[in-house]
Amino acid sequence: MDPDEFRRAGHAVVDWIADYWSTLHQRPVAPADPPGTVAKALPSVPPTTGGESVEALLADLDAIVLPGLTHWQHPGFFGYFPANTSGPSLLGDLVSSGLGVQGMLWATSPACTELETVMMDWLAQLLDLPQRFRSTGAGGGVIQDSASSATLVATLAALHRASAGRWRVTGVDRRYRAYTSVHGHSSIEKAVRIAGLGADGIRSIDVDPDTQALRPDALRAAIEADLAAGDVPTIVVATIGTTSTTAVDPVPEIGAICAEYGIWLHVDAAYAGAAAVCPELRWSHAGLEYVDSYCFDPHKWLLTGFDCDAFWVADRGELIEALTVLPEFLRNAASESGAVIDYRDWQVPLGRRFRALKLWFVLRWYGAEGLRAHIRSGVALAARFADRVRADDRFELAAAHPFSLVCFRLRADDDTNAELLARVNRTGRVLLTHTRVGGRYVLRLAVGSPQSTETHVDEAWTLLTDAAKDLVTP
Template sequence: MDPEEFRRAGHAVVDWIADYWATLGQRPVTSQDPPGALAAALPAGPTADGEPVEAVLADLDALVAPRLTHWQHPGFFGYFPANTSGPSVLGDLVSAGLGVQGMLWATGPACTELETVLLDWLAGLLDLPERFRSTGRGGGVIQDSASSATLVATLGALHRAGGGRWREAGIDRRYRAYTSTQGHSSIEKAARIAGLGSDGVRMVEVDPETLAMRPEALREAIRADLAAGDVPAIVVATIGTTSTTAVDPLPEIGEICAEYGVWLHVDAAYAGAAAVCPELRWSHAGLEYADSYCFDPHKWLLTGFDCDAFWVADRGELIEALTVLPEYLRNAATESGAVIDYRDWQVPLGRRFRALKLWFVLRWYGVEGLRAHVRAGVALAGRFADRVRADDRFVLAGPHPFSLVCFRLAAGDEASAELLSRVNATGRVFLTHTRVGGRYTLRLVVGSPLTTQSHVDEAWALVSEAAGTVLSDAG
């Protein structure tokens, strides 16, 4: 494909994406086909000769698109959103076209420096503590996901807890990680990968009303492990848990971590974006205690997956924990100590130019555009919650500080599960569920930039109508 062929094909692909976005509201949110439908429709192998881009796009229309779950759909209210936007897609296109491998400053100086500056921009936008800025001992980096950020934080914490020798010391010492019972599954996975095993994670009780970690329960767990000769290494607190967007009390948790010398990592994967709005920064109170922090612009900040923003207060500790420098990577810039080599801040060696899509997004929308997007999601979720609250057939299952509403039918778990099934079967909206206090609970989260008041009102109408049918059938 020469440049002119690429230009022609590129126009066709951009047109296809624009048409896809324009028609999303007319499509079912989820695939209506059974498992294996796409596999059965594909040929047994690739063609012997090349095909024009028009043939590929025709198959996208006929075979692939109808069998997707459409995450950008205005009726997608299921998992936390995986937003994208025009500026993000264009930034990714440029990144793909440049084909930069940014493992070292020397392999992509602009790739590294743009990322460093953008993470400082983001830290300022969220009003993060000064200790996370690259102008001091800290700094930020783009990981692929909050799961990777938690793993990297765990490795840094273990390096500190073991005095730089945690692998050797780990032979006869047991290291412990702590999170609440509402913490993300990636925390346990990080502990497994780091060699702690599932038993190395202490699941700390939560307050039954707020579903946030109980600081006194954390203190008790740490004391018990110390008495047993174990080494408390890391506490992972959450701003906006996956089930209900509960916010752990960082000031109290931070004081405990400081008292016992335990690394505090704060996972704000979804709700961190809320801090672009000054009125929502209450959720980040106590962040000055954190050794590391992350949030996902690819969830609620209009930036396509994958893009997790991860900061550390002391980049030296992280680099010491992760650096491996074979001879073939040595170069003058690295040896000078004057540059950042992001290969030392992550698990993989290689890295894409992910900062470009974030740069495009920040420049296109600006601070006020991003704030408007977050505020719209909060307001629409509040509108839905008001409908639930006013209907005595339903129960709100907890606070809704951001754009997630958790609710259930007062009639019980079986009725609530049937309600979810019937609502999703319409193809107009997609919701998910969790359990809150052991009760089956529906989740509706607003996030798509295409979602408007009319879509939220339609979701309520479908929920309300289905609830009537479910309760009528139950007799």
Template sequence: MTPEEFRQAGYAVVDWIADYWATLPQRPVTSQDPPGTLAAGLPAGPPERGESVEAVLADLDKLIAPGLTHWQHPGFFGYFPANTSGPSVLGDLVSAGLGVQGMLWATGPACTELETVLLDWLAQALDLPEKFRSAGPGGGVIQDSASSATLVATLVALHRAAGGRWREVGVEGRYRVYASTEAHSSIEKAARIAGLGRDGVRLIEVDPQSRAMSVPALRAAIEADRAAGVVPALVVATVGTTSTTAIDPLPQIGPVCAEYGVFLHVDAAYAGAAAICPELRFGHAGLEYADSYCFDPHKWLLTGFDCDAFWVADAGELVEALTVLPEYLRNAATESGAVIDYRDWQVPLGRRFRALKLWFVLRWYGVEGLREHIRRGVTLAARFADRVRADDRFELVAPHPYGLVCFRLRGPDEANEQLLAAVSGTRRVLLTHTRVTGRHTLRLAVGAPQSTEVHVDEAWDIISGAAAGLVPPG
């Protein structure tokens, strides 16, 4: 493909994306195609001769788009949002065009330095503690996801707890990780990968009302493990749990970790973006105790997947835990000690230029534009919660400090399961579910860039109408 051919094909692809976004509200949010539909529509083997971009785009329309769940659809209220935006897509396009492999400063000086500056910018925008800035002993890096950030935090915590010897002596049965019963499943996966075994994680009970980690229960678990000869290595506290956006009490958890010398990682994958708004920083109270912290701009901050912002208070400790330096990677810049090599801040060696899309987003929207986006989501969620609260058939199941509303029909789980199926069957709205205190609960998460009052009200009308046949009058 010559530069001129690329130019023409690029125009066509950008037009296709713009048309896709423009027509999203008219599309069903989910596909009804049965499993195997796309596979059956594709040729049995690869093409022998090259095809035109027009032919590929035609098949995008015919085969791919109809088989998607449309995460940017204004009726997508499932899981948590996975935002993208025009500036983010353009930044990714530039990154792909440059083709930089930024494993070392030497392999992409601007790639490394832009990332460092952007993570400092984000730390400033979220008002994170100074210890997470690159001017001191800490600093930030972009991981692919909060799951990878948790894995890195786990490895650094084990490195600290074992005095640097965990890689040589093994860890199974020796060390423990603690998180609440509401914490993300990636914590258990990280413990497995790190070699802790299935018993390496202790799940701490939560307060029945707030759904946040019980600090007395955490302390009791740590003391019991110490008495049994097991070393408490890591506590993962969550700001905005997946089920209900509960906020673990960092001001109380932090001193417990400090008392016992336990590494504290704070996972704010979804809710961390809200801290760009000063009035929504309540979840960060006590963050000064944290050894590491992360959130996902790819969830609620208009930056396409994958992009997790991860900070540590002691970058030297992280590098010591993860660095492996073969001869073929040695270079003068690294040997000087004057540069950051982000390969030492993550599990893989290679890394792409993710900072570009974040840079494009920050330059296009500015902090104020991002605040407007977050505040709009919180306001729309509150609007929906008011509708639920005003209908005696329904109940709110948990507080809704951010963009997620957890609710259910009063009564048995079966009615709620039927309600979710009925709403999903319209293909106009996508909700997901969880269990809160054992009860089947519906989740509506606002955050798609195109969602407005019209779409939230439509979602309520669909839910209310579907409920009419499930709940007897009066």
């Protein structure tokens, strides 16, 4: 494909994406076909000769791929958490792919590293993170692929600290322990297992039944019990915006406990971190002055396509010491001078894409005010939906809704609520998901798509109330 062929094909692909976005509201949010439908529509052997036209490829996208997609950008997609993308983000990714640079070292593409460092400082300013996370001091930020990787990296750095560096040589030589709330993300357990602590290495801490947030007294009791048993408390993962209900753990109290015992404190704000671009929502980030590492996902609620997790540490030296491995073939004068950042030492993989480009495009296109408007719109739409729930005696709210997620249920048993969810999702107009709060089956409506409006939230409520008519007595 020469540049002229690429130009023609590229125009066709961009037109196809624009058409997809403009007609997205007309499609079912999720497919109804059985498993294997897409696979059966594809040839069983690869092509022998190439040369198929871009028109043929796009036709198969229309006929085979689109009917088998769950459309995460659909205005009626209210499931899980948002996975936003946007035009500027996509264009930044296109440039990144076109450049094809490898950003593992400063020397392998200086602009890739330096733009990322500045973008992370920009984000830190937008969220008003403590100065200790800025690259101008001892800390700094890096783009990981996801909050799961950020938690793993934080766990490895915490192990390095707790073992005084021994684990790099001896491996896990003691019973190191990690702590998080019962509503902590599953990636925390995965990180603990990958790091070699084993499933027994994680302590699930009880939450307050009213707020669903981690109980500091229960955390302290678990730490003291482990110390008495000769174990090594290593890392606490607090959450700002838990997956089930967007509960906010009390970071100031947790931070004081971690400081008292010398335990690494990581904050997972994967979803709700984006809310801190709005000054009125920064209450959720109180206590970050205690924190050793923090992350959030611009690819969830900040109009930046997957994958883009923003991860900061207060002391980059600890992170680098934990992860650095320097083979001879990567040695270079710039790295040995100590004057540059080599992000390969801040993550598990060696290679890295130029992810900062899409973030740069997004921040320049929307600006702080544009991003705040997007977040505020989601919060307002969630509040609108919650008001509908409160006004209907058949329904109840199951948790607070400080951001853009509403947890609610029929005043009925779990099976009835599960049936309500199934009925609504079968319409194809919306997609909701569920969780359990206090042991009860609860529906979740998560607002986040930039295309979602009051009309779509109101439609979701209408579908729910229609589906509930013969399930409960008004």
